[in-house]
Amino acid sequence: MSTRVKICGLTRVEDVEAAVDSGADAVGFVFYEPSPRSVTIEQAEALIEKVPAFVSAVGLFVNPQEKDVCEVLSRVPLDLLQFHGDETASFCAQFNRRWIKAKRVRESGDIERAFDAYKGASGLLVDAWDPDRYGGTGQSFNWDLIPENRPLPLILAGGLSSDNVSRAVEQVRPWAVDVSGGVERAKGIKDIEKISDFIKEVHRVCKTD
Template identity: 40%
Template sequence: MPVPDMFRIKICGLTDFENAIAVAHSGADAIGLNFFPGSKRRVDIDIAEKIANFVRGEVQIVGLFVNATEGDIRQTHQRIGFDWIQLHGDESREFAETIYEELHIPIMVASRGSLSRWENSPGSFQPHAFLMDAAVQGAFGGTGQLTDWKLAATWQGVPEVTRFVLAGGLHPKNIAEAIQAVRPSAVDVAGGVEFSGKPGIKDMAKVEAFVSAAQGAFAQIKTS
């Protein structure tokens, strides 16, 4: 099964239908729906299904899971229909391969700071994309902490990392600098485009500013 073209700009952690539709019309390439029970941005599956049915074909739909079971991921995909599966916990290489072999959906694996956990995981499966998030003790992302850009830039030299998504602490005012410094394949934002104190609800002024700045930065590094 061919892997879809990699999105460039992903807005993650959507929880409200009308807000998600506005985000899908903002120029972003992908939206992330978070199904981790421990997340403040967990989306209700009925709302997620409604969002997916409305935006399908307009943006890519990414399902985010943290240490979920194979059955949970399969059942959720059957209802939503994802373009990508994002494994954002401590999942092994073998687990990622199992999910791909069963669902035939591209797999994006998140690492918090270092690739060492993944590199030491047995097996030969190579994900279709890696995502770097900030390393915060006891957290699986969504902290708003800034990722180490110098460390992130070193991922460009790792043969296994053919597609690389930068996340962690991004917002409209630093996204252009981040793209210039790291040169990722794509960027991912959640809290950096939200209303203060309202996890999962995006401030459309911030979303549009983020998308515009990211698009400009990607265009610049493409021609440089």
């Protein structure tokens, strides 16, 4: 199985182009003001113009108001919504758009409970637990907590880089991997070489399987 790659937290046109040119399957835009990778609607409108056919544009939200999601969708043609806060399944499902839910993993059983709670999602993203931050921690978690039985496509995030993503793919066998900080030279500023190396590592492992 080929593992897909999402490059998240893009803020510059050149970084979107680098992700696409390197073979990313999806690119992510953060609509959460406290994040150093946050973009405005106006910025996202310009960035998404560089996303070609067959590359998914993903909008990341953290505990948003319904009106805020609707405002983004009215101006930015997102393919997929990613909810990274404490949103309920019914909240996530109301926008007539495919969506994925992020789960910060702290202990055994967290992922299984999330699979059950968010059955209508197009995938479950698993990330490191942090009591103060909804993702973007740059930390990994214990991959042994990830169950073999996965009712939804599983997306692995948290502390990934070109140094460890091959091991992650080999051990976890995720549907996709999601990276942000691991391909940056500064928060919100991607490194073209790191993006390329990351995606090459994923493709290398998938090709040898």
